[in-house]
Amino acid sequence: MDPFQPFEVKVPGSTANLGSGFDSIGMAVDRNLRLRVSPSERLSVTVRGEDLKNIMKDGDNLILEVMRETCLLSMKSLPPLHLEVESDIPLMRGLGSSAAAIVAGLVAANHLLGRPFDRQTLFQQAVRREGHPDNVGASLFGGVVISSWDGEKAYAVRTPVPPFYLVAAIPGVPLATARAREVLPDTLSHREAVLGSSRANLLTAALLTRDWEAFRVGLMDRFHQPFRAPLVPGLNRVLNEAVEHGALGAALSGAGPTVVAFALDPEPVRQFMERVFEEEGVPAEIMVLRPGEEGARVRLTDKHDRSTLIGNLKGARR
Ligand SMILES: Nc1ncnc2c1ncn2[C@@H]1O[C@H](COP(=O)(O)OP(=O)(O)OP(=O)(O)O)[C@@H](O)[C@H]1O
Numbered sequence: 001m002d003p004f005q006p007f008e009v010k011v012p013g014s015t016a017n018l019g020s021g022f023d024s025i026g027m028a029v030d031r032n033l034r035l036r037v038s039p040s041e042r043l044s045v046t047v048r049g050e051d052l053k054n055i056m057k058d059g060d061n062l063i064l065e066v067m068r069e070t071c072l073l074s075m076k077s078l079p080p081l082h083l084e085v086e087s088d089i090p091l092m093r094g095l096g097s098s099a100a101a102i103v104a105g106l107v108a109a110n111h112l113l114g115r116p117f118d119r120q121t122l123f124q125q126a127v128r129r130e131g132h133p134d135n136v137g138a139s140l141f142g143g144v145v146i147s148s149w150d151g152e153k154a155y156a157v158r159t160p161v162p163p164f165y166l167v168a169a170i171p172g173v174p175l176a177t178a179r180a181r182e183v184l185p186d187t188l189s190h191r192e193a194v195l196g197s198s199r200a201n202l203l204t205a206a207l208l209t210r211d212w213e214a215f216r217v218g219l220m221d222r223f224h225q226p227f228r229a230p231l232v233p234g235l236n237r238v239l240n241e242a243v244e245h246g247a248l249g250a251a252l253s254g255a256g257p258t259v260v261a262f263a264l265d266p267e268p269v270r271q272f273m274e275r276v277f278e279e280e281g282v283p284a285e286i287m288v289l290r291p292g293e294e295g296a297r298v299r300l301t302d303k304h305d306r307s308t309l310i311g312n313l314k315g316a317r318r
């Protein structure tokens with residue numbers, strides 16, 4: 001591989017499902033993972049933040065794994081390089097941290113390889129790696145992405161960003177997606193499936209037309225939230241009461257435990273969410289977010305850009 005100029009990949013986090021759009025609808029949010037890549041004599045990784053340090057396994061991590069796999073698709077191996085990872089996407093909270101890491105690894109490796117893969121190909125790879133298309137679609141393309149995956153091929157349509165805020169209650173305790181998927185049933189009755197899919201159809205139309213009454217109803221999910229509610233204190237109260245406090249509606253964000261309400265005026269909803277989680281005795285950070293317009297981006301950088309990160313983790317595997 002040719003010597004390369006240092007670069008940065010910026011990838012947004014995301015909220016997936018939006019209630020009834022289970023494993024299909026994702027929306028980018030204004031929280032980002034930044035991956036800086038520069039030439040080096042040996043492979044090393046620097047991360048910022050305790051959360052990220054804790055997920056390094058023997059100096060290895062998901063981003064590196066994906067970069068290696070992507071290089072192998074081109075029959076190349078990863079050159080020695082230095083990676084710096086910084087992220088304000090909370091880990092294992094339902095805001096798409098794993099999808100952002102996967103997309104960052106794919107986009108970075110593709111850049112190093114001279115961009116042999118187009119975005120559609122990267123999307124297919126990302127979906128395969130994540131196991132569902134909603135978060136990775138939003139992280140890669142930005143905006144609201146509606147997709148479908150049959151286990152072999154994924155289809156995605158990017159739609160315009162809605163004008164609302166997201167009020168997110170992010171509990172202090174993580175919930176792994178794998179755990180939150182274990183509680184889902186293997187089958188649903190035909191009646192339930194028809195109701196669930198009609199809600200998702202309504203949700204899609206409402207997002208496109210900004211019909212907020214249809215949006216409220218469309219958010220009401222039959223596919224996952226009823227089964228995950230016992231794992232997420234505060235969820236049912238927010239789902240049932242947020243509208244009375246000015247929200248357009250509410251949903252579990254991704255696999256949780258973050259609960260998100262959508263609002264044109266976020267302040268009354270923020271106060272309501274703060275109260276709910278306090279009364280439930282669940283420490284949670286309440287954040288007001290905006291949908292993210294931009295998907296993953298590469299920017300060439302210089303040495304100066306790389307001086308801000310701390311915490312060198314040595315011994316990354318080659
Ligand atoms: N910046 C990162 N670098 C390396 N690995 C990461 C990074 N962010 C997340 N991961 C990996 O993703 C895992 C979290 O994935 P998980 O699907 O459980 O949570 P999430 O993606 O935050 O939530 P959700 O999928 O519900 O939005 C972490 O344990 C770690 O292995």
Ligand SMILES: N[C@@H](CCO)C(=O)O
Nearest residue numbers: 016022023177254255
């Ligand atoms: N659609 C996924 C998103 C979380 O990664 C789920 O709800 O399990």
